[in-house]
Amino acid sequence: MATAALDPAARQAALLEFLLRVGDNTLILGHRVSEWCGHSPALEEDIALANTALDLIGQTQLWLGLAGEVEGKGRSADDLAYLRDGYEFRNILLVERPNGDFGKTLMRQFLFDAWHYLLLKALKGSSDTRIAEIAEKAFKEVSYHLDRSRDLVIRLGDGTAESHRRMQEALGELWPFTGEMFMSDALDAELVEAGIVPAPESLKAGWDEIVAETLAEGTLKKPADGYMHKGGRRGVHTEHLGFILSEMQFLQRAYPGATW
Amino acid sequence: MYAQMVKTDAARVRSLDEMDPVERAFQERIDAGQKIEPKEWMPEGYRKTLVRQISQHAHSEIVGQLPEGNWITRAPTLERKAILLAKVQDEAGHGLYLYCAAETLGISRDEMYAQLHSGKAKYSSIFNYPTLTWADIGAIGWLVDGAAIMNQVPLQRCSYGPYARAMVRICKEESFHQRQGYDVLMKMVKGTPAQKAMVQDALNRWWWPSLMMFGPSDDASVHSAQSMAWKIKQNSNDELRQKFVDQTVPQAKYLGLTVPDPDLKWNEEKGGYDFGEPDWEEFFNVIAGNGPCNAERLNARKKAWDDGAWFRDGLTAHAEKVADRRASAKIAAE
Numbered sequence: 001m002a003t004a005a006l007d008p009a010a011r012q013a014a015l016l017e018f019l020l021r022v023g024d025n026t027l028i029l030g031h032r033v034s035e036w037c038g039h040s041p042a043l044e045e046d047i048a049l050a051n052t053a054l055d056l057i058g059q060t061q062l063w064l065g066l067a068g069e070v071e072g073k074g075r076s077a078d079d080l081a082y083l084r085d086g087y088e089f090r091n092i093l094l095v096e097r098p099n100g101d102f103g104k105t106l107m108r109q110f111l112f113d114a115w116h117y118l119l120l121k122a123l124k125g126s127s128d129t130r131i132a133e134i135a136e137k138a139f140k141e142v143s144y145h146l147d148r149s150r151d152l153v154i155r156l157g158d159g160t161a162e163s164h165r166r167m168q169e170a171l172g173e174l175w176p177f178t179g180e181m182f183m184s185d186a187l188d189a190e191l192v193e194a195g196i197v198p199a200p201e202s203l204k205a206g207w208d209e210i211v212a213e214t215l216a217e218g219t220l221k222k223p224a225d226g227y228m229h230k231g232g233r234r235g236v237h238t239e240h241l242g243f244i245l246s247e248m249q250f251l252q253r254a255y256p257g258a259t260w
Numbered sequence: 261m262y263a264q265m266v267k268t269d270a271a272r273v274r275s276l277d278e279m280d281p282v283e284r285a286f287q288e289r290i291d292a293g294q295k296i297e298p299k300e301w302m303p304e305g306y307r308k309t310l311v312r313q314i315s316q317h318a319h320s321e322i323v324g325q326l327p328e329g330n331w332i333t334r335a336p337t338l339e340r341k342a343i344l345l346a347k348v349q350d351e352a353g354h355g356l357y358l359y360c361a362a363e364t365l366g367i368s369r370d371e372m373y374a375q376l377h378s379g380k381a382k383y384s385s386i387f388n389y390p391t392l393t394w395a396d397i398g399a400i401g402w403l404v405d406g407a408a409i410m411n412q413v414p415l416q417r418c419s420y421g422p423y424a425r426a427m428v429r430i431c432k433e434e435s436f437h438q439r440q441g442y443d444v445l446m447k448m449v450k451g452t453p454a455q456k457a458m459v460q461d462a463l464n465r466w467w468w469p470s471l472m473m474f475g476p477s478d479d480a481s482v483h484s485a486q487s488m489a490w491k492i493k494q495n496s497n498d499e500l501r502q503k504f505v506d507q508t509v510p511q512a513k514y515l516g517l518t519v520p521d522p523d524l525k526w527n528e529e530k531g532g533y534d535f536g537e538p539d540w541e542e543f544f545n546v547i548a549g550n551g552p553c554n555a556e557r558l559n560a561r562k563k564a565w566d567d568g569a570w571f572r573d574g575l576t577a578h579a580e581k582v583a584d585r586r587a588s589a590k591i592a593a594e
């Protein structure tokens with residue numbers, strides 16, 4: 001079997017990289033979503049967004065916790081979240097996009113949820129049981145996130161002329177950031193081979209289907225596939241990430257070694 | 261104290277003999293400890309007082325999200341971030357139950373929001389103070405949720421059923437919040453000198469505003485007397501403040517902190533602490549809109565509401581379209 005042929009050190013490095021990619025996505029998106037706390041358009045949305053952020057931060061603790069374990073250098077989930085600089089973060093660029101108006105936040109959530117849902121669904125069958133277990137738990141939460149974001153995209157797409165316009169604009173702005181979800185590199189290939197993760201491109205058809213159905217129901221037009229931004233997965237980010245981190249990491253950086 | 265100085269419209273509290281038979285029957289039910297439910301007859305003053313108090317309480321929960329939300333993105337660990345998110349989510353939930361309780365009295369949530377945004381309705385003075393360091397998040401849980409519990413535990417026995425029931429649910433969560441806040445501080449005082457200094461600074465700033473949460477002495481207030489006769493209020497402001505001080509001072513000592521009150525002294529005779537008078541001029545200024553964060557807090561709420569209008573309108577329009585489509589499908593099928 002191909003699995004046995006993998007060099008253990010290379011496998012460990014690839015696994016660490018994968019865990020950072022998935023954990024950084026949930027961390028940075030959780031951060032963005034939490035920026036809405038107390039400022040959303042309706043009380044019910046404040047509650048729902050806090051809940052989504054809470055789920056994402058909880059998932060981050062699991063993914064980055066496992067990343068620290070796999071790395072084997074004694075770094076905790078907190079160390080990884082609070083003591084890495086931007087070039088060491090592996091999240092896709094989509095999740096660091098600024099919130100914009102509430103429509104943009106919802107559209108970003110939907111585009112991410114549809115992919116996240118499919119990724120976790122596949123990871124439930126990972127040959128690495130630690131990953132399968134985390135995916136099992138996260139999948140339940142994310143199924144609910146997707147139900148919610150999909151429903152709101154439909155309702156706002158097919159709402160007033162203004163809500164339609166805002167959702168269409170949000171879609172157009174975020175679309176070039178969706179391609180990165182399906183790009184793969186050599187590190188992915190190693191883990192795919194070992195049955196640990198699905199091939200990123202294998203999630204594309206399912207995602208296209210969810211997105212197409214949702215947009216159609218919301219009377220929104222799918223943008224033409226054009227240039228797709230990339231870089232987050234290998235640590236090359238937009239200028240936004242630095243500000244997210246300087247805010248998020250402030251206390252850990254200002255008081256090195258303090259426990260909270 | 262999330263509801264401060266609620267007016268009752270009463271000039272003085274009337275005796276049973278002065279009441280007409282319907283009102284007298286109502287008062288006798290209250291005196292007998294029975295609960296009043298939404299559809300039942302109630303004096304207009306009772307209804308209005310409850311609307312003022314419950315909506316003020318609800319607004320406080322909602323505005324209260326802001327000072328704490330201010331630190332969610334800067335929480336020092338993932339666990340603290342999760343705890344704080346859950347807390348702020350709880351506060352929004354409290355706002356929701358309370359708006360629902362107020363709605364049973366014939367006012368809509370939108371009307372209550374309009375009163376908040378216009379400045380006609382108030383929220384607790386405490387949320388007009390800024391959260392400047394992470395220790396403030398601990399101090400709010402410990403002191404502000406602590407003071408809220410002091411006030412809300414008796415409200416579980418309030419004569420108005422929906423309010424009393426909302427309080428039962430809310431009080432359980434507030435106790436959690438208080439313990440979590442205290443835990444934040446506990447961890448910090450065991451930490452570095454800088455962390456300990458941060459905690460003392462937080463206590464210095466939050467102590468007096470927390471005592472002000474109970475409102476000025478209301479022993480001579482006709483509104484308080486009327487609220488007590490209606491069993492909307494059970495204890496005087498001074499009684500609750502005394503209980504709060506007696507409970508909190510030992511907790512401050514346990515943290516190794518100094519309560520910023522030179523007049524604070526154990527009084528063996530009364531079995532409680534003697535303490536100084538809060539700066540009521542500051543309190544009335546904060547109530548009047550001159551607190552350090554009044555403008556920011558209210559503007560943040562108004563902005564959230566105004567910016568979200570298209571969102572709410574979109575959802576309403578969609579619901580109407582769906583209803584129309586259902587209706588036409590039904591006609592087509594017939």
Ligand SMILES: [Fe+2]
Binds near residue numbers: 321350351434
């Ligand atoms: Fe609350």
Ligand SMILES: [Fe+2]
Binds near residue numbers: 321412430
């Ligand atoms: Fe409360």
Ligand SMILES: [Fe+2]
Binds near residue numbers: 351433434
């Ligand atoms: Fe609370």
